[in-house]
Amino acid sequence: MIQFEQVGKRYANGHVGLHELSFHVRTGEFVFITGHSGAGKSTLLRLLLAMERPTSGKLLLAGQDLSGITTAQIPFLRRQIGVVFQNHQLLFDRTVFDNVALPLQILGLDKVEIARRVRAALEQVSLQDKIRQYPGDLSTGQQQRVGIARAVVHQPALLLADEPTGNLDPRLAAEIMGVFEDINRHGTTVLIASHDLALIARMRQRMITLQRGRLIGDGEAA
Numbered sequence: 001m002i003q004f005e006q007v008g009k010r011y012a013n014g015h016v017g018l019h020e021l022s023f024h025v026r027t028g029e030f031v032f033i034t035g036h037s038g039a040g041k042s043t044l045l046r047l048l049l050a051m052e053r054p055t056s057g058k059l060l061l062a063g064q065d066l067s068g069i070t071t072a073q074i075p076f077l078r079r080q081i082g083v084v085f086q087n088h089q090l091l092f093d094r095t096v097f098d099n100v101a102l103p104l105q106i107l108g109l110d111k112v113e114i115a116r117r118v119r120a121a122l123e124q125v126s127l128q129d130k131i132r133q134y135p136g137d138l139s140t141g142q143q144q145r146v147g148i149a150r151a152v153v154h155q156p157a158l159l160l161a162d163e164p165t166g167n168l169d170p171r172l173a174a175e176i177m178g179v180f181e182d183i184n185r186h187g188t189t190v191l192i193a194s195h196d197l198a199l200i201a202r203m204r205q206r207m208i209t210l211q212r213g214r215l216i217g218d219g220e221a222a
């Protein structure tokens with residue numbers, strides 16, 4: 001599903017985000033990307049979303065070469081990807097339903113189909129009973145679960161998350177990781193950037209470690 005082949009990213013100001021990075025992720029895998037601040041985790045996610053282009057090497061997502069992707073192709077790429085942010089970026093003046101429905105409204109799906117898929121996504125994160133409430137009425141962990149429902153409502157092949165447990169206490173963080181594992185078991189490839197090593201170590205999933213833009217470790221977290 002993901003192929004990094006000697007991918008380099010040098011920013012216009014001379015900073016090196018990634019240095020000849022190579023690794024593969026197969027469909028259905030669950031992978032953590034870890035490393036200290038500045039290691040290149042966000043750069044890696046932004047390259048997969050085509051928010052940035054590699055300056056060298058080759059990056060393929062589901063067979064598509066992201067080095068040469070055109071602006072017109074980007075919306076089609078993004079349909080295959082769901083993104084979860086640390087700050088879930090929910091709209092507090094809209095209901096849970098409306099927040100989760102937003103990506104489907106942008107895709108122009110009809111109302112019946114939108115309602116069906118929003119209910120299914122909320123069931124996946126065990127929040128079907130909160131559908132009419134507002135994010136402000138929910139706990140922090142519940143809000144993050146709404147963010148996850150919104151990221152998977154269009155049934156993406158790949159789910160990306162950038163420090164999704166950064167604001168949560170350890171118990172809630174473990175619960176949120178359980179939600180990601182559940183989504184992964186249903187077939188979605190999951191890639192999570194996180195520096196919460198204690199939590200990652202308990203999960204026994206593949207962990208790719210970056211340091212100053214280079215890969216320094218790839219294997220099951222222990």
Ligand code: ADP
Binds near residue numbers: 012015
């Ligand atoms: P210059 O001095 O050449 O203008 P800067 O260091 O100011 O370069 O950065 C140029 C752009 O890159 C700015 O928009 C800045 O916000 C962004 N930038 C610089 N360093 C980082 C960083 N570590 N993380 C994210 N963005 C950065």
Ligand code: ADP
Binds near residue numbers: 015037040041043
């Ligand atoms: P992490 O997410 O692991 O903290 P980043 O990908 O944000 O790492 O940063 C990797 C390197 O790339 C750092 O040296 C950072 O300063 C640089 N960098 C990241 N974003 C920008 C940017 N927009 N402009 C310039 N330099 C950047």
